[in-house]
Amino acid sequence: MKAYKIPEATVIRLSIYSRQLSNLRKAGVETVSSEEIANSVGVSSAQVRKDLAYFGEFGTRGVGYRVDELLGNLTKILGLTKEWNLAIIGAGKLGSALALYEGFRQRGFSIRAIVDVDHKRVGLDLAGVVVDPLDRLETLIKERDIKIGIITVPAAEAQRVTDRLVDAGVPAVLNFSPQVLRVPPHVVLRNVDLAVNLKVLSFNLSHNS
Amino acid sequence: MKAYKIPEATVIRLSIYSRQLSNLRKAGVETVSSEEIANSVGVSSAQVRKDLAYFGEFGTRGVGYRVDELLGNLTKILGLTKEWNLAIIGAGKLGSALALYEGFRQRGFSIRAIVDVDHKRVGLDLAGVVVDPLDRLETLIKERDIKIGIITVPAAEAQRVTDRLVDAGVPAVLNFSPQVLRVPPHVVLRNVDLAVNLKVLSFNLSHNS
DNA sequence: ACTCCTTTGTTACCAAAATCACTATCCTTA
């Protein structure tokens, strides 16, 4: 599991493969070919094989891949054998929706803290997690071993809370705010920008036709 | 504004530039250099210039770009001079959060319909838009000239409602469900997969250190 | 055991995107 520079596109596809394999396993399928995976995801079979080749040999020629085995390997590759503790920063509309959303409460990830500046929101119970005051951020991060911080505060506050997360030792940030964030190189950052997504659609609508 | 094959990464950056320029304009800044834009976004100045070069010459050498002028051009390029009508399919946690979220109610985009199968949700008022029954989907699309459909239904229903959107003539889909969607080539599709984002972070956390 | 069929793993090739380096042009000021 070495393989130094893995393209981000590959990692994204791997996580989609893992989801499809999970579905196949539920459906009782035992083996699958790169071609079948490719079709279900909408890429080429060569792409699938190449993505997997970064990490080893998981199939048998002439046969394909054993679903449970490949899924196990992808789970290891993606680091999903352990549980990652999450904190949501900002219990507004988006933050609470994410807290309640099932898609976020899945194997491998556990929402352990939700914080907000607004005292009216403190004390609310969101699917079993009680909203704490923002002051307690650093304490909670340490006490609950938070590894991923999810930013759902307004743009104006986003950098400030991110700095606090980073200073408190959180190694990964998922940013939902419409704000470019600065983090030191050892911190992993991903952006989910809803406005940008709409603008990209707008661009394509304006030019494709 | 011809420029046939524009990299998606470029379009994403352009929409981020436009946001930064918007902030600059609010701050009263009149001119800006590619270097300054680059610094505020975290890319190289050459990248900024190259992205803009796909569409024309917007700056003056030795000086930089006029903020309002460049913003105007980006607005045109991104197709944000007209209003795009949105429909949210699925008024669950995520769908209603998006409906209420300010980030979605911004210049250029207007939520015109929200639908759900669940009759308990029909009739709810979400920031001025009343939830309609899913049956009315096709009617609403035509009546309200919906151009972008936002999928926030469970994975199992995602392809079905997408097909209905496509058949009703919706040219763009923003998919929040954890499901690979098939659309014909003339339909623009973007995916915002929360689980995938977490998995990519997990991968990086597991390998970066 | 031999042959054929299938499908993986891998290499070589190609395309696309990012970076770099250079040139052209404008503004300022002496």
Added chain:
DNA sequence: TAAGGATAGTGATTTTGGTAACAAAGGAGT
């Protein structure tokens, strides 16, 4: 009005990611 400094625009180069083709390897059937 000439010169210097700044910065946009652009062509060349490098890097990266994707495609395609093929050799290696396993299984099935005769």
